[in-house]
Amino acid sequence: MRFDIISCQPDLLDSPFSHSILKRAQQKGLVEIHIHDLRKFAINKHGQIDDYAFGGGAGMVMMIEPIDKCISELQAERKYDAIIYMTPDGQTLNQRIVNQFSLMENVIILCGHYKGVDERVRQHYVTHEISIGDYVLSGGELGAAVLADAIIRIIPGVLNDESSALTDSFQDGLLAPPVYTRPAEYKGMKVPDILMSGDTPKIEQWRFEQAIERTKLRRPDLLNE
Ligand code: ADE
Secondary structure (H helix, E strand, C coil): CEEEEEECCHHHHCCHHHCHHHHHHHHCCCCEEEEEEHHHHCCCCCCCCEEECCCCCCCEEECHHHHHHHHHHHHHHCCCCEEEEEEEEEEECCHHHHHHHHCCCEEEEEECCCCCECHHHHHHCCCEEEECCCCCCCCCHHHHHHHHHHHHCCCCCCCCCCHHHHCCCCCCCCCCCCCCCCCCEECCEECCHHHHCCCHHHHHHHHHHHHHHHHHHHCHHHHCC
């Protein structure tokens, strides 16, 4: 899968993709991440990519022209399945949306800044608008990194243990059950006996029950979806 991320602060995106799972996914050739500096498509030699809002009001608006030039250059090379705009007024991200994106081949992620982008970009270029939660970030970059991370980790072959993404919280509509590792007892705190029993069917049943309990307690809304 290929990600083209358009940003006016590309430095913010260096780190998330150069570590651990996301780095390995690129090294294995399963994922390509290309970060594009919107200023390269500025309308003048001053690097201008934003301007005052028509009608007045505080805050700058990202201009359509640099975004059009960047997107057009990318689209001349390949077809994109989605042009995703990161914005707090988008659809709130969840595992179901992540799963859908993970089936795509090429996606563009446009990171918003300031007061956002000229509405014509949203109307004529963007195919999906995604928020990572009901709070406002300084820009879409961190949201883009969250979105890309969530997608990449479920691409087959990215995680060593193929089954581990399938047993993530939310993947079956439930939160994940509790997990334990050695030692079996620490300062009087014991691991549940069932996990030491070696009885796999019973352990699976216990995990399922725990997942339901945990979901009922913490996220009852998930059980009604
Ligand atoms: N840009 C600013 N806030 C955001 C949010 N909550 N989600 C996605 N992009 C954003």
